[in-house]
Amino acid sequence: MFKRRNARSTGEQIRSVVWPDRGFARLFSYIFQRVRRMPGSPTSVAVGAAWGAAVSFTPFIGLHLFVGLAMTYMTRGNMLACLFGTIIGNPWTFPLFFYLDYAVGTFILQFFGSVTIQAGNTLAEFISLFLAAPTALIGEVFKQIIVGAIVLGSMAWFMMFGIVYWAVSGWRKSRSLRLAAVRERLQHEEHENDNLRSQQSFMNDQETHSIRGDKQE
Numbered sequence: 001m002f003k004r005r006n007a008r009s010t011g012e013q014i015r016s017v018v019w020p021d022r023g024f025a026r027l028f029s030y031i032f033q034r035v036r037r038m039p040g041s042p043t044s045v046a047v048g049a050a051w052g053a054a055v056s057f058t059p060f061i062g063l064h065l066f067v068g069l070a071m072t073y074m075t076r077g078n079m080l081a082c083l084f085g086t087i088i089g090n091p092w093t094f095p096l097f098f099y100l101d102y103a104v105g106t107f108i109l110q111f112f113g114s115v116t117i118q119a120g121n122t123l124a125e126f127i128s129l130f131l132a133a134p135t136a137l138i139g140e141v142f143k144q145i146i147v148g149a150i151v152l153g154s155m156a157w158f159m160m161f162g163i164v165y166w167a168v169s170g171w172r173k174s175r176s177l178r179l180a181a182v183r184e185r186l187q188h189e190e191h192e193n194d195n196l197r198s199q200q201s202f203m204n205d206q207e208t209h210s211i212r213g214d215k216q217e
Contacts, residue, residue, distance in 0.1 A: 035085075035164060037171070040078045046165035047077030052085020053160040057097050057153040059138045059145045064089055085160060095127040097152075102126065102141055105148030117141050 038045050055068040064086050072082040089097065106116045119141045120126035129137050138145060 035081055035167070038078060038081055038168070040081075042165050042168040042172070044076060045078045045081045045168050046161045047075050048072045048079060048081030049085035049164040050157045050161040051075070051077060052082040053088055054153040054157040056086055056089025056093070057101060057149045057156055059098060059101070059142065059149060061094065061134070061138075081164070095130050096123070098130060098138065098145055099123050099126045100152055101145040101148030103148065104151050105141075105144035105146065108147055108151070109144060116144055119144075 035045065035049055051068045051071045052064075055064045055071070058064065058067065060067060065083065068082045068086050069079055071077075072079055102119060109116050117140055119137060120129055126137075
């Protein structure tokens with residue numbers, strides 16, 4: 001019933017995983033709408049989404065979901081929200097995230113006098129090295145990346161928490177106001193109908209009394 005009219009080829013299915021058919025803007029808009037409608041308190045939903053975003057900055061490719069779910073479980077967050085939160089970490093954003101981790105981590109370690117390893121002077125050079133050998137590059141500058149990931153992941157956690165908490169609580173407040181307005185309108189209509197019925201009943205009684213008076217005369 002819900003199958004596509006024309007079945008996708010294997011290549012098209014793989015391409016849709018890497019690049020959604022309707023683009024990332026449409027995908028993130030859909031995810032945002034789904035997250036803010038999730039059951040649970042605004043805090044639990046925001047915590048889950050925050051952990052999903054935070055772990056996406058760590059170099060543990062393939063383990064992001066498991067780490068995020070574990071942290072969400074320990075902090076009593078919404079597990080499904082965490083799943084959606086990890087979507088910001090994908091093949092298109094990982095090179096940028098890891099470069100930012102590397103740059104921030106390098107700056108911090110050099111500031112405190114630690115020895116660092118050079119892995120490209122620009123974003124383009126870093127991405128080129130990352131695409132050529134991602135595991136080797138991460139292993140070589142792991143200390144710098146993990147230090148940067150702690151800083152940027154923490155920032156991402158608080159930013160995502162604030163955005164999702166505001167979105168969920170705002171949507172629920174707006175929904176409550178809409179429902180209250182609907183209830184008020186229905187009550188007003190019911191009150192108007194009661195008044196009309198009362199007036200109609202009064203008019204019927206008056207007409208009945210008038211008919212009886214005419215018969216008595």
